[in-house]
Amino acid sequence: MRYLILGCGPAGIAAAKTILKSDKSASVVIATEESGPPYLRPLLPDLITGEMDLSAIRDPQGEDLASRGIEVRHGKRAKKVDAANRRVAFADGSEEAYDSLLIATGGKPAIPPPLRKTPGSVFPFDSLEDAQRIREKAKGKGDAVVYGPGFLGIVASVAMRRVGLSVVWLQPDLPRIGYPISGELEASILDNVRNKGVVIRDGIDISEVVELDGGVIGIRTSAGDQLRCSMIVAATERLPSVEFLRGSGVNVGTGILVDDHLRTSASNIYAAGDCAELRDKAGGESRINFGWRSAVKQGQLAGENMAGGGKVFIGKQEDYFWMLFGSALADRTR
Ligand SMILES: Cc1cc2nc3c(=O)[nH]c(=O)nc-3n(C[C@H](O)[C@H](O)[C@H](O)COP(=O)(O)OP(=O)(O)OC[C@H]3O[C@@H](n4cnc5c(N)ncnc54)[C@H](O)[C@@H]3O)c2cc1C
Structure with missing residues (x-):
């Protein structure tokens, strides 16, 4: 056979x-x-x-x-x-x-349309090649926005803080495929993430991404405010x-x-x-x-x-x- x-x-x-x-x-x-x-x-x-x-x-x-x-x-x-x-x-x-x-x-990370328009600014977080690319970029320090609703958002945010970047984690209200935590355990894990210095913005999506001068990325959020960062880490759910x-x-x-x-x-x-x-x-x-x-x-x-x-x-x-x-x-x- x-x-x-x-x-x-x-x-x-x-x-x-x-x-x-x-x-x-x-x-x-x-x-x-x-x-x-x-x-x-x-x-x-x-x-x-x-x-x-x-x-x-x-x-x-x-x-x-x-x-x-x-x-x-x-x-x-x-x-x-x-x-x-x-x-x-x-x-x-x-x-x-x-x-x-x-x-x-x-699976492969699902990248939503607003993030697809500026592929050079968006760093998917899934494969070895992705991780090597993120590591290279993060060496320059700066500010990272992590985007993703679940488990991968947590581990990506913590990793980017450990590298020394300032981190805003946008946690959109999207379905999660693998998220084995809830209740008190989830609250305590999210507290750990906050205590690392990650700013968590719950229920916030990305409406638009624009590449500005000097490698700066501008993000307009679903809450109507603007963020600036040097990289967006797309820690979105793995879709089959x-x-x-x-x-x-x-x-x-x-x-x-x-x-x-x-x-x-x-x-x-x-x-x-x-x-x-x-x-x-x-x-x-x-x-x-x-x-x-x-x-x-x-x-x-x-x-x-x-x-x-x-x-x-x-x-x-x-x-x-x-x-x-x-x-x-x-x-x-x-
Ligand atoms: C950053 C990250 C952190 C994670 N942390 C944890 C954790 O702490 N604990 C945990 O349990 N799980 C974790 N996971 C999930 C875990 O890695 C997956 O559940 C597991 O790898 C799934 O195994 P798999 O064999 O189904 O698929 P994969 O490990 O995804 O392997 C599938 C392989 O198929 C290849 N492939 C895809 N499409 C094709 C194609 N068309 N043709 C040929 N090859 C193809 C892919 O490149 C890949 O190498 C994490 C995932 C990521 C991305």
Whole structure:
């Protein structure tokens, strides 16, 4: 069997290793748009602050792929899935065939229209390349505006303060995809963020961005006031990276719709991690389980099922939703 996995994040890596445990003669290929080795995305804030370097954030799970016989193809951005002919086309013009396909392409930050007009002033906060760009720019000091409604807004604001920039965090009233805190815990985390010197402006959106002379960025907010800064960090929610499935026949809602086995509407295509949209049996709601450890668990399960395991996804929200990576958010903001 030829297994093709799109995405070399925690879900893709976990699936590849699990498939090989169950199907010893499997041919497993991971195709990823990224150019370098896998890294620990939750540690990107530490790369920005300089508390960790590139070698410290490499994903140890990604180091033995070649020795296990898993082939990783870099610089391969999936552009189209032809489910009928079992092929994936990539942006570089190449194609890969598969018997069984896993989509583990995670999410990408949603950048709202007013921020798209001045791409040179806006720094998305999602990938290694993004973090390196933010770190370079932040070295010049200045004032940062962090924009985003949830978890990533918190970690981005704290990182920018640690670098020594003054920070205004605009927290728009937008839906949050992964936000595992509420009540007293949330209040105490937000207090930690404020105590670091971050100015939090709750429920405020960006209406317009203009580039002024001398690298200054002017922002008009939804409250009608003006802000000035040297960079805008877009720490917006990760929306599932699924645009290449258009026309494939695979059903997509916000994310890729999967059943209890993490199987999509096509019987030999599975999805796992931040790109998969699961139905919570208890609540009947669909949701995306943002989070590193959740992605690993889903990748393992999808891998087992692709190799014939027939395992059911554990549908309880707390099994996945709360499984954030590393030290608790309260400790990280202190
Ligand atoms: C700054 C930041 C901090 C975070 N901190 C935490 C934390 O503290 N705790 C926690 O649990 N989670 C955290 N997360 C979330 C966590 O990183 C994700 O939940 C997890 O990485 C999801 O894993 P995944 O395998 O589903 O997708 P990803 O890790 O996103 O991997 C998907 C891979 O697929 C690639 N890809 C995308 N589209 C294509 C395509 N068309 N073709 C080929 N390749 C493609 C991407 O480039 C990426 O490398 C954080 C995320 C960010 C951005």
